[in-house]
Structure formats: structure tokens, C-alpha cells
Amino acid sequence: MRMSYLGKREVNITMKVGFIGGGLDSAIGSAHFAAINIDRKYSLDAGMFSIDESINFSSGEFYGVDKNRVYANISDFLSAEQNNLDAVLVLSPTPLHFEHINHIFDAGIPVISEKALCTNGKDAEVLARRATSENKFLSVTFTYTGYPMVREIKRMISDGILGDVLSVHVEMPQESFIRSSTSGTKPQPQAWRQLDYEIPSVTLDLGSHVINLLEFITGNQVARVSGIASHAGDVSALVDNVLAIGELHNGTPISLNWNKVSLGKRNGLACTIYGSNGSISWEQENPEYLRYGAKDGAIQIIDRSHAMVKVAAERRYQRFKVGHPAGYIEAFANLYHDIAEDLTSFKAGRKFDNPYTHSAADSADGLRVLEALHESAAKKEWIEIRR
Ligand SMILES: NC(=O)c1ccc[n+]([C@@H]2O[C@H](COP(=O)([O-])OP(=O)(O)OC[C@H]3O[C@@H](n4cnc5c(N)ncnc54)[C@H](O)[C@@H]3O)[C@@H](O)[C@H]2O)c1
Structure with a gap:
């Protein structure tokens, strides 16, 4: 059989x-x-x-x-x-x-x-x-941390495949606050998305993913940020365009941006990591592939079957064989698989320290970074993250 x-x-x-x-x-x-x-x-x-x-x-x-x-x-x-x-x-x-x-x-x-x-x-x-x-x-x-290739990037950074990490760049441009329908109707997001809160709505929606992805792949936390926040789209006077630079605790420079005013970008979540030995780029809309730039100048496209891959080659991610693209729902399922393991341990009274799941403390930390970034944008100053 x-x-x-x-x-x-x-x-x-x-x-x-x-x-x-x-x-x-x-x-x-x-x-x-x-x-x-x-x-x-x-x-x-x-x-x-x-x-x-x-x-x-x-x-x-x-x-x-x-x-x-x-x-x-x-x-x-x-x-x-x-x-x-x-x-x-x-x-x-x-x-x-x-x-x-x-x-x-x-x-x-x-x-x-x-x-x-x-x-x-x-x-x-x-x-x-x-x-x-x-x-x-x-x-x-x-x-997004459920994508096998995102988990592979985390592994490559922690195993030192890229050498010293020289800079990390994460972006999440979207178009939903500026794109009109073909008949010219302006965007109509849900009512709760048409308000800014202590943290602007665009940042709760997208910036939370950007900070989480950054800290997930690097295994490091943001230490300080300097941000700019502006409005350009067609949804009231909301902040809809955020850019920032900053540093991780180990001094690695980072650049970040997220917005809902990038025409042509449906969901452009992407990251690039430049290291002393190689670089890696990944795009959410093409999630099964990494672009690897080697020290000798060679450029390679890496998929689940590539010899360099360890995590994404695991059996659990081969719901069907490479060449048959898995996507967003499967990434979600991977995360739910890990959450079920945590929940099983919790119910049995066992400790769990799953590297792929996200606690309330992780989430609170991300929100503190995002608050600091908007404080920086308002004051036009660098802000250290309080921890
Ligand atoms: N992880 C991701 O990629 C991702 C993507 C989209 C949304 N989200 C998150 O998911 C959450 C929901 O977003 P959404 O876009 O589906 O929102 P939505 O407004 O489209 O849907 C909200 C749902 O909650 C229900 N609801 C509203 N008030 C309620 C109440 N008092 N009690 C019970 N149900 C209530 C609504 O009837 C609706 O079914 C948000 O926190 C959002 O940030 C995450």
C-alpha cells in the first residue's frame, strides 16, 4: 500500500x-x-x-x-x-x-x-x-512564522550560515487604504480598522507582524528605534505609512516599513538579511523559495528540496512533495500544530519552550517596540525600548 x-x-x-x-x-x-x-x-x-x-x-x-x-x-x-x-x-x-x-x-x-x-x-x-x-x-x-522557509531562515541565522549578520530589513507594504475599485469606489475597511488607537491601526495590523518576524528570525530583540509615521491614503486621517530604522541588542542595524498605501502590493511582507558570508531574501507571496547570495557571488534559489535546507525539509512540511506550492493556510496549520503541542504540555503540567510559538510576553514586547517607534515619530527622537 x-x-x-x-x-x-x-x-x-x-x-x-x-x-x-x-x-x-x-x-x-x-x-x-x-x-x-x-x-x-x-x-x-x-x-x-x-x-x-x-x-x-x-x-x-x-x-x-x-x-x-x-x-x-x-x-x-x-x-x-x-x-x-x-x-x-x-x-x-x-x-x-x-x-x-x-x-x-x-x-x-x-x-x-x-x-x-x-x-x-x-x-x-x-x-x-x-x-x-x-x-x-x-x-x-x-x-507568517509558520512558513517552513521562514523557519529555515531562523535556522540559517542561528547556525551562522550567513556569517555575522550585518543588517536586517523587513517590510510589509499593502495597498488596501489607497486602491479604488474598478468603478472608483474608495476603500471601505471594517469600522474598527478606521480608527487609530494608542498604537495606530496600520501598525497593529502590519507592524506587529514585522516586529515579530524580525525578532523571530534573528532570535534577538529591538533595542532602539527611530521612526516616521504619515498619512497618504483614502481612509480618514489614519496613519497609513510607517518607516523606521533601529538596532537589535547586539548592535545589528535594522530597517523596517509597513503601510497600506503601496499600489500594486497585495501583501508584500518580505525580509532580507545581509551577512558577512551570504545573504537571504524571502517574499510572502512566493513563500516556498529563498534567494541566497553566496560569498563567491553565486546566486541560488533554494526550495524545500535544496541540499542546504534542514528545517523546511522535515517530513511534517511535506504535505505534498516539493514543486506543489504550500501557502498561507499551511503556514497557519504548522503554527497550530506547534500550539497543540504546547497546549498538550500545559494540560499535563509540563513546561514547554517551543521556539515556534508566541507567548503573551513576546506579544507585549512587540507592542512596546511599536509604542516606542510611534513615540519616536511624534518626538522626532531615538527611543530606547523599556524592558
Ligand atoms: N494573522 C493574520 O494574518 C491576520 C489577518 C487578518 C486579521 N487578523 C486579526 O484577526 C482579528 C480579526 O480580524 P478580521 O479582519 O477577521 O476582523 P473582522 O472585523 O473582519 O471580523 C471580526 C469578527 O468578529 C465578530 N465580532 C465583532 N464583535 C464581536 C464581539 N463583541 N463578540 C464576538 N464576536 C464579535 C464579527 O461579527 C466578525 O465575525 C484581528 O485581531 C486581526 O488583527 C490576523
Whole structure:
């Protein structure tokens, strides 16, 4: 008998989960639903999916959830389900995360939350402190770190393949606040995205990923930043264009930018690392490939089957063989696979130190960097990150 490429696969649903948000009226809900189902480790059993009553129930039906376990409000959801679920996924708008996560913590259920964790560093620190002092589980879904090639970059930097890291550049240009429809209609993002908070909305959406990716691949934290923030697009007077330079703790120079006013860029998340022995570039829209520039001038395109690759060649990432591109949903599934391992350890009372998952403390740290960057933009000064 010919086995699947992943070898013998078993249905091993260990995590019963519920959603808050993520209804059919949301941007991200169906991506989470697809991702949790890929490795058959989770079942979606309950939820309050939408604030719209009819969409709430149609979402439950679409996701295959018993209609008696679809709830009209969060209090009813948590009190009815607190002994039935292994985790609640928080997929509601970012400004609601703080309230929702505190509520789930109070109900004693582990939390898996979308980024950005909160709209400011202070609230995120409160959650991080609660997680530590009250032994609560909170893991944050920074999706892009689930790409095998991003994990390969992390490995290449830590193994010294690039030599000394001379500079790191991460960008996330998008076009959603400036691109019109073909009939000329201006962009219409969700109402909560049309407001700036303690940290501007564009930075919560995109800057949180940029800082997370930077610190994830380098294994180092930002020490100081100098930023510029401006408005150019068609959505009220929001900040929509952010650029910064800075330094990691080891002195490595960094450059960062994110914006929603780059016509032609659907989701241009990309990074380049220049080292004394080689350079690596990766683009989210072409995620299966790295571009490697060697010391002798050779330029190579590296995929999952290349001899240099170690992490991305692991069996777990070969859902189908190289040459058949995996993408965003599979990256999400990889992260969910790692979160399930953490959750299993947590439930068994074991410590876990997974290099691929993101704690509340990691997220709070990222938000502190982003606050410092906007403080720098306002004061036109360099700002040291408080830690
Ligand atoms: N990791 C990524 O790549 C990625 C991409 C997009 C969005 N996100 C994050 O996911 C979260 C949701 O973003 P989105 O774009 O899907 O938002 P959205 O506005 O499109 O959807 C929000 C969902 O939450 C529901 N909702 C609103 N208020 C609620 C409440 N009080 N209780 C329960 N449900 C409520 C809505 O009905 C809807 O289903 C945000 O934190 C965002 O930053 C992450």
C-alpha cells in the first residue's frame, strides 16, 4: 500500500476548541477553520462567531457546530462551555481582545489569540502577567512564522550560515487604504480598522507582524528605534505609512516599513538579511523559495528540496512533495500544530519552550517596540525600548 507523503497519518483530535469572532462576516475566520483542520488535531465544537445573530448561526452551521452550542453572547458561551473546551480562539477585532481574553481567563479556559494581542503595551503586559502569575495559557497566532522557509531562515541565522549578520530589513507594504475599485469606489475597511488607537491601526495590523518576524528570525530583540509615521491614503486621517530604522541588542542595524498605501502590493511582507558570508531574501507571496547570495557571488534559489535546507525539509512540511506550492493556510496549520503541542504540555503540567510559538510576553514586547517607534515619530527622537 502506498502511504501518504507524510507517512502514516492518524486522526488525533486532542483539542476541542471554540471561536469568539471568526464568523462568515469576518476576514480571518475561515483561514483559522481551514488551518485547524489540516492536521486533525482540533475540533471546532462551539462559539460566538458573529455579533450578527443570523450570521452567528449560519457560521456555526457552515463550520459544522451543533446549533445548541452557538451562543448569542460571550457570558453564556463561557459559562456553558467552560468544562468542555481545551481552548478558545479569540478572532474578534483587536480592540476587543483585552476584554475577551480576561473573560476567558476568568472562566479558566486556555486562549489562542489573533495578533495584535491588544491595542497597547500596557494591556498586553497585564495579560502576560496574568498568564504567568495565574498559570494561564495564552498563545498568539503570528501566522507568517509558520512558513517552513521562514523557519529555515531562523535556522540559517542561528547556525551562522550567513556569517555575522550585518543588517536586517523587513517590510510589509499593502495597498488596501489607497486602491479604488474598478468603478472608483474608495476603500471601505471594517469600522474598527478606521480608527487609530494608542498604537495606530496600520501598525497593529502590519507592524506587529514585522516586529515579530524580525525578532523571530534573528532570535534577538529591538533595542532602539527611530521612526516616521504619515498619512497618504483614502481612509480618514489614519496613519497609513510607517518607516523606521533601529538596532537589535547586539548592535545589528535594522530597517523596517509597513503601510497600506503601496499600489500594486497585495501583501508584500518580505525580509532580507545581509551577512558577512551570504545573504537571504524571502517574499510572502512566493513563500516556498529563498534567494541566497553566496560569498563567491553565486546566486541560488533554494526550495524545500535544496541540499542546504534542514528545517523546511522535515517530513511534517511535506504535505505534498516539493514543486506543489504550500501557502498561507499551511503556514497557519504548522503554527497550530506547534500550539497543540504546547497546549498538550500545559494540560499535563509540563513546561514547554517551543521556539515556534508566541507567548503573551513576546506579544507585549512587540507592542512596546511599536509604542516606542510611534513615540519616536511624534518626538522626532531615538527611543530606547523599556524592558
Ligand atoms: N494573522 C493574520 O494574518 C491576520 C489577518 C487578518 C486579521 N487578523 C486579526 O484577526 C482579528 C480579526 O480580524 P478580521 O479582519 O477577521 O476582523 P473582522 O472585523 O473582519 O471580523 C471580526 C469578527 O468578529 C465578530 N465580532 C465583532 N464583535 C464581536 C464581539 N463583541 N463578540 C464576538 N464576536 C464579535 C464579527 O461579527 C466578525 O465575525 C484581528 O485581531 C486581526 O488583527 C490576523
